[in-house]
Amino acid sequence: MSSEAVIRTKQPLSSRLPVVSHLKKSVGLQRGMLVVGVVLSGLFLLTSIFAPLLAPYGYSQLSDASGSFPTQQAPGAQHLLGTTVGGYDVLSRVLWGSQTAVTVIVVSVTMSLFLGVALGLLSGYFGGWLDRILVVVADAIYAFPTLLLAIVISIVISKGQSSFWGGIFSCAFSITVVFVPQYFRVIRAETIRLKAEPFVESAKVLGASSMRIIGRHIFKNATRTLPLMFTLNASEAILTLAGLGFLGFGIEPTSAAEWGFDLNKALADTSSGIWWTGLFPGIAIVLTVLGLTLVGESINDLNDPRIRGRKRAGGTTKSPRRASGTPTTTAEAGK
Amino acid sequence: MTTTPTNTPDRARTVPSVLAIDRLQVTFATDGGDVHAVKDVSLDVKAGEVVAIVGESGSGKTVTAKTILGLLPETAVSSGAVVINGNNVISVSKSTLRKIRGRDVAMVFQEPSTALNPVFTVGWQIAEGIRAHAKDGHRVTAKAAKERAVEALRKVGIPDPETRVNYYPHQFSGGQKQRVVIAAALALNPGLIVADEPTTALDVTVQAEILQLLRDLRDNYGTSIVLITHNMGVVADLADRVVVMYQGDVVEEASSRILFAEPKQEYTRNLLAAVPHLGRNSASEGARSRLHQDGKVLVEAKNLTIEYPGRFGRNGFKAVDNVSFTISENEVFGLVGESGSGKSTIGRAIAGLNRTTGGSLKVLGYEMLDFKERTFRPLRKEIGFVFQDPAASFNPHLTIGECVAEPLIIHGKPTAAEARKKVGELLESVQLPASYSERYPHELSGGQRQRASLARSLALNPRLLIADEPTSALDVSVQAKVLDLFKDIQEQFGFAALFISHDLAVVDMLAHWVGVLYKGELVEQGIGNHVMGSPQHDYTKRLIASLPVPDPDEQARRREAHRALLGR
Numbered sequence: 021m022s023s024e025a026v027i028r029t030k031q032p033l034s035s036r037l038p039v040v041s042h043l044k045k046s047v048g049l050q051r052g053m054l055v056v057g058v059v060l061s062g063l064f065l066l067t068s069i070f071a072p073l074l075a076p077y078g079y080s081q082l083s084d085a086s087g088s089f090p091t092q093q094a095p096g097a098q099h100l101l102g103t104t105v106g107g108y109d110v111l112s113r114v115l116w117g118s119q120t121a122v123t124v125i126v127v128s129v130t131m132s133l134f135l136g137v138a139l140g141l142l143s144g145y146f147g148g149w150l151d152r153i154l155v156v157v158a159d160a161i162y163a164f165p166t167l168l169l170a171i172v173i174s175i176v177i178s179k180g181q182s183s184f185w186g187g188i189f190s191c192a193f194s195i196t197v198v199f200v201p202q203y204f205r206v207i208r209a210e211t212i213r214l215k216a217e218p219f220v221e222s223a224k225v226l227g228a229s230s231m232r233i234i235g236r237h238i239f240k241n242a243t244r245t246l247p248l249m250f251t252l253n254a255s256e257a258i259l260t261l262a263g264l265g266f267l268g269f270g271i272e273p274t275s276a277a278e279w280g281f282d283l284n285k286a287l288a289d290t291s292s293g294i295w296w297t298g299l300f301p302g303i304a305i306v307l308t309v310l311g312l313t314l315v316g317e318s319i320n321d322l323n324d325p326r327i328r329g330r331k332r333a334g335g336t337t338k339s340p341r342r343a344s345g346t347p348t349t350t351a352e353a354g355k
Numbered sequence: 356m357t358t359t360p361t362n363t364p365d366r367a368r369t370v371p372s373v374l375a376i377d378r379l380q381v382t383f384a385t386d387g388g389d390v391h392a393v394k395d396v397s398l399d400v401k402a403g404e405v406v407a408i409v410g411e412s413g414s415g416k417t418v419t420a421k422t423i424l425g426l427l428p429e430t431a432v433s434s435g436a437v438v439i440n441g442n443n444v445i446s447v448s449k450s451t452l453r454k455i456r457g458r459d460v461a462m463v464f465q466e467p468s469t470a471l472n473p474v475f476t477v478g479w480q481i482a483e484g485i486r487a488h489a490k491d492g493h494r495v496t497a498k499a500a501k502e503r504a505v506e507a508l509r510k511v512g513i514p515d516p517e518t519r520v521n522y523y524p525h526q527f528s529g530g531q532k533q534r535v536v537i538a539a540a541l542a543l544n545p546g547l548i549v550a551d552e553p554t555t556a557l558d559v560t561v562q563a564e565i566l567q568l569l570r571d572l573r574d575n576y577g578t579s580i581v582l583i584t585h586n587m588g589v590v591a592d593l594a595d596r597v598v599v600m601y602q603g604d605v606v607e608e609a610s611s612r613i614l615f616a617e618p619k620q621e622y623t624r625n626l627l628a629a630v631p632h633l634g635r636n637s638a639s640e641g642a643r644s645r646l647h648q649d650g651k652v653l654v655e656a657k658n659l660t661i662e663y664p665g666r667f668g669r670n671g672f673k674a675v676d677n678v679s680f681t682i683s684e685n686e687v688f689g690l691v692g693e694s695g696s697g698k699s700t701i702g703r704a705i706a707g708l709n710r711t712t713g714g715s716l717k718v719l720g721y722e723m724l725d726f727k728e729r730t731f732r733p734l735r736k737e738i739g740f741v742f743q744d745p746a747a748s749f750n751p752h753l754t755i756g757e758c759v760a761e762p763l764i765i766h767g768k769p770t771a772a773e774a775r776k777k778v779g780e781l782l783e784s785v786q787l788p789a790s791y792s793e794r795y796p797h798e799l800s801g802g803q804r805q806r807a808s809l810a811r812s813l814a815l816n817p818r819l820l821i822a823d824e825p826t827s828a829l830d831v832s833v834q835a836k837v838l839d840l841f842k843d844i845q846e847q848f849g850f851a852a853l854f855i856s857h858d859l860a861v862v863d864m865l866a867h868w869v870g871v872l873y874k875g876e877l878v879e880q881g882i883g884n885h886v887m888g889s890p891q892h893d894y895t896k897r898l899i900a901s902l903p904v905p906d907p908d909e910q911a912r913r914r915e916a917h918r919a920l921l922g923r
Contacts, residue, residue: 045386218748222811225706226762227735240752 038247039315042322050328054318060311061251068118076100077109079116079277092294102296105285108273114300116277121308123188124261125254128195133250135196136203137243141234143204144211144242151208158201167263170194174269187271187278191264195257206249210242248323251316255309262305279305372438373547373579374400374423374460379435379445381418381427392418392431394603402546403577405569407594407611409584411626411830412801415603420551420583424462425452439547457484461540465552467532471524478504478520481539488543507538510576511568530561534568541572548572551583558693559857563901566592585831587630588903591615591910599623611907629835630905631860638687638842639867639883646867646882650684653719653819653851654705660713661700674700676875677714684818687845687852689866689883691859691898696872698855702821705853706740707731719819736766739812739850743824745804749796755782755807756792762814781810784847785840802833806840813848820845820852826861838864859902863887871895896920 039058046054067074082088088107095102101110143151161169173194177186214220215238223233265271265280273281279301286298322328381393393415400406408416421427422437425444437444439459442451461484464470472480482500489495495503501520508516511534524532533553540548550569554562570593572578582594590597590611597614599607599622607620618624639646661675675697682688692698703709705718707726716723719734742748749758759781760774769777779789785806796804805825812820825841826834842865845852856862862869863883870880871892879892890896900917904910 218742218744219750221708222740222742222748222808223750223761225708225735225738225740226765226811227732228761228765232765236753237750241750 038319042319045328046318046322050318050321053314054322057311057314057316057318060307061315064118064308064311065122067115068122071115071119075109075112075115077112079108079113080274081109081112082107092289092297094294095296101300102294104282104297105289105294106273110282110296110300113273113277113282114279114304117279117282117301117304118308120188120271120276120278121258121261124191124195125257127188128192128199128257129250129253131192131196132199132203132253133246136200137207137239137246139200140204140207141211141238141242144208145215145230145234145238147212154204155208158204161197161201166198166260167267169198170260170264171267171269173197174264187275190269191261191271194264195260198260199253199257202253203246203249206245207242210245211238214238214241245323248316248319251312251319255312255316258305258309258312371402372399373402373404373440374398374581375436375438376419376423377436377438379419379422379433379437381415381422381431381433383428384430384432391603393422393433396435396600396603396605398598398605398608400547400579400581402579403573404596405573405580405582405594406596406598407582407584407590408598408600409587409590409626410600411585411832413602414600416583416600417551419600420462420549420581423547423549423581424456424460426462454488457545458488458543459545460547460549461543461545463533463537463540463548463550463553466556467529467536468524468556470536471532473524476521476523477508477527477535477538478522481507481520481535481542484539485542503542504538507542508535510541510572511535511538513538528561529557530564533557533561533565537565537568537572541576541578544576545578547579547581549581549583552585553582554589555584555586559859560693560897560901562589563903566903569593586903587627587831587905588910591905591907592903592914599626615905615907626832627905629832631835631838631858631864632905633860633863633887633899633902634884637863637884637887638865639863639869639885642867642882642884644882647683647686650686650851652681652683654680654682654853655717656680656701656714657716658714659701659704659711659716661697661704661709662712673875675704678872678875678877679714680870680877680880682819682851682853684851685849686868687854687866689862689869690853690855690872691857691862691869692872693857693898695874697875698857698872699823701872702740702823702853702855705819706738706821707735736762736815737818739815739817739820741805741808741812741820741822741825744828745801745808746796746828748808749804751796753795754792755794755796755799758796759792759807759811759814762811766815777814778810781814782807784813784844785810800833801829802837805829805833805837809837809841809844813844813850816848816850818850820850821855822852823855824857825854827857834861841865859887859899871898 043051043054043058077084089099089103089109091103091107092105093099093103099109099111101114103109104113139154143154170191171194174190177190177193220233220237223237261278262280262283265278266284268281268284271278271281282301283298286294286301289295289297376396376398379393379396380391383390383392396415396419398406408419410416418427422433423439423444427433433445435445439455442455442459444452444455447455471477478501481504482497485500485503486495486497505516505520508520513519513531513534524535527535537548553569554565557565566589569580569582573580580593582590584590594611597609597611598605599614599620601622607614607618607623609619614623615627618627657679659675659678660673662671662673665671678701680688690698690701700709704711704716704723707723707728710726711723719737721731721734749755756775756778759778763769763774763777775792778792782789782791787803787806787810791799791803791807796807799807809825822841826837829837838861854862854865866883868880869883869886870877871886871894872878873894879886879890879895886895887899890899897920900913900920904913
């Protein structure tokens with residue numbers, strides 16, 4: 021071992037980023053799933069960024085130079101995906117809707133991330149009455165149906181008013197409240213496990229303060245699973261948002277485009293043969309959720325060395341550069 | 356021992372091989388490219404022979420054993436031949452392989468508590484293997500299978516097998532559990548048993564019993580045994596023939612008597628030289644009275660009791676019971692005991708990781724009975740702690756340099772340059788290049804990590820060092836180096852040390868004064884080589900008698916001599 025050269029320090033940044041590194045070490049079907057997921061999620065993100073350029077009309081536009089839009093018009097040259105009962109352009113609404121979705125995801129998941137991680141670390145490390153109270157509260161939140169809770173919070177925050185940011189924040193807050201217990205639980209469980217690890221005890225023996233132990237030794241080790249939870253929760257956040265919109269607690273069409281709201285308005289159309297108003301927002305929801313779920317599930321599989329597929333040994337004529345695989349294998353075990 | 360050396364030509368001709376491995380190669384696919392775990396291994400096992408495969412971690416011995424039963428994971432590719440009773444395990448179909456397992460070859464695992472399923476009775480688990488194999492085309496009935504399970508339990512010396520057959524695994528002790536695992540392996544009378552580190556997880560006194568059991572099986576039923584182990588004492592005690600492996604290759608193969616007496620290869624010689632041998636190289640050699648007894652007393656325990664609270668309605672568990680001892684400046688106090696004897700609890704209590712519940716424990720003048728983290732913290736820089744598992748005691752996200760600098764940063768405000776310089780010095784004092792400070796813990800080998808751990812504990816020049824089994828996770832040759840280093844550094848820095856270990860030979864090498872713990876009580880303490888040479892307490896006698904010596908002839912003599920003491 022001592023003859024082994026010293027050089028290998030940090031790997032380049034590109035191979036340490038979550039999704040990129042996963043893409044590199046995947047093979048076969050797992051790689052296919054990940055690629056499809058990344059492409060779908062990428063499309064979703066790009067659409068949201070370039071929505072103002074891509075969409076032919078604004079999300080609340082009802083007329084243009086040639087007069088007001090016809091209502092419930094079938095897909096055609098002027099309106100590629102047709103128009104809704106209110107006279108909105110379906111294509112524009114779908115494209116703008118991605119922007120709302122991304123904003124809600126980012127705001128809600130970030131908030132729940134910060135709150136959940138902070139509470140989880142404190143509660144797991146210190147234990148005692150703080151831990152007990154937080155666990156009870158988390159359990160209580162779990163006991164509520166997600167959507168009911170979201171509705172209640174949404175009413176409390178927006179007080180029945182609707183504006184773009186008001187709508188976004190009421191959605192985001194309600195999703196936050198639902199997700200905080202999830203992050204809290206995962207981080208708390210990890211913290212409790214790590215608290216008994218020898219490296220934390222060794223810091224304790226050295227006389228490190230609790231804050232230093234949490235910040236320096238537990239935080240980074242406990243938050244390893246977060247990219248995974250982020251992607252999985254993002255797709256759930258979209259569904260909650262769509263559910264809220266569908267029930268009418270989302271954002272008014274004049275302040276932002278929202279897929280769930282459009283679906284709700286398309287409800288009456290289904291029985292009268294108007295399929296385009298419901299189909300396209302629906303497809304948008306399905307593809308976005310599918311993309312994010314595929315990314316999340318693939319990362320989950322690839323993080324586990326027991327599930328991850330590998331190229332068959334000896335099949336590829338890679339140079340056998342390492343006689344004993346200890347560095348990689350221990351790195352794996354440490355994951 | 357009645358067996359003659361087995362590799363004489365006429366015996367080889369008359370006795371057929373139970374197992375023949377021919378040019379076996381196993382390759383694993385990993386993220387770092389292919390790993391050739393077994394490069395070229397050929398060996399033969401005759402009926403009634405015990406062949407030991409020895410080697411350090413990563414030598415491919417366990418992979419070889421798993422290949423014999425076709426237990427390799429999907430990422431492995433093997434070539435060559437492993438022939439058991441005319442079947443090549445590598446190329447047979449899955450259904451044939453199932454028939455071979457249990458009937459022709461069976462396996463005994465390292466950890467008996469995980470090899471048994473906790474929700475089924477042991478009888479059911481033994482019967483499961485019996486019923487999986489039809490006899491003369493008929494399925495074995497549950498009743499017949501159970502009878503045979505009782506028979507198997509009787510064979511391995513479980514008392515009252517008719518009742519015990521209905522017990523669950525948790526109702527047995529560790530050694531009995533391993534007997535049950537062996538019984539399950541024996542149920543179908545396979546000609547060959549593969550035992551992968553069968554005694555590593557067991558205490559030394561229990562190990563002696565299991566080794567005796569395996570020996571009896573060979574003598575009475577003619578079962579061949581492939582013994583995978585890293586413990587040279589076990590090899591000397593049991594094996595007829597030894598195969599030494601190193602990095603996937605067979606380095607040397609010889610009958611055990613010849614191998615221990617005159618090893619041919621350099622690697623084998625070094626390996627044998629590194630094995631600690633009780634009674635040789637004792638730290639307290641020639642001492643007539645307690646060394647360093649005039650020094651200042653740093654740790655003083657008086658009737659120390661440490662109790663873990665019991666669950667509701669139950670009494671607490673007394674881990675340490677009425678223990679009194681002292682550790683003076685410059686002294687290495689060795690604490691020996693089996694698992695559950697409370698030795699780690701004492702070490703952790705001195706470091707303030709466990710609370711004491713009774714008696715008195717004074718550490719550097721601080722009474723631990725009224726322990727408060729805030730008042731004890733200033734003393735922490737006087738105490739170093741080396742943990743058992745070097746891999747787990749480093750934060751995987753920090754470099755070695757950052758880890759070693761932690762104590763400096765916590766107890767002082769060094770500039771980055773000062774810290775770096777001090778870390779470099781510390782690493783060099785434990786014989787690691789200063790450039791290693793840039794590395795992450797997983798990029799170091801086990802021995803290197805344990806040295807870095809030692810460097811970290813020495814960073815503040817502590818007056819007292821607690822080492823909790825610092826070498827038990829290491830390979831023999833690495834252990835020898837770390838122990839030497841520990842000895843040198845102790846003399847150089849002159850700290851007092853509490854050295855905790857289950858290995859008597861290791862403790863004897865380092866400790867001036869030795870205490871023997873048994874079920875929380877300190878049954879004996881004295882000068883190291885006096886305790887080892889002429890133990891007074893019954894338990895100490897039994898402990899020392901159970902320890903196998905890495906020398907087949909001497910071990911056979913010791914076994915005979917201690918037969919009465921070990922209750923056989």
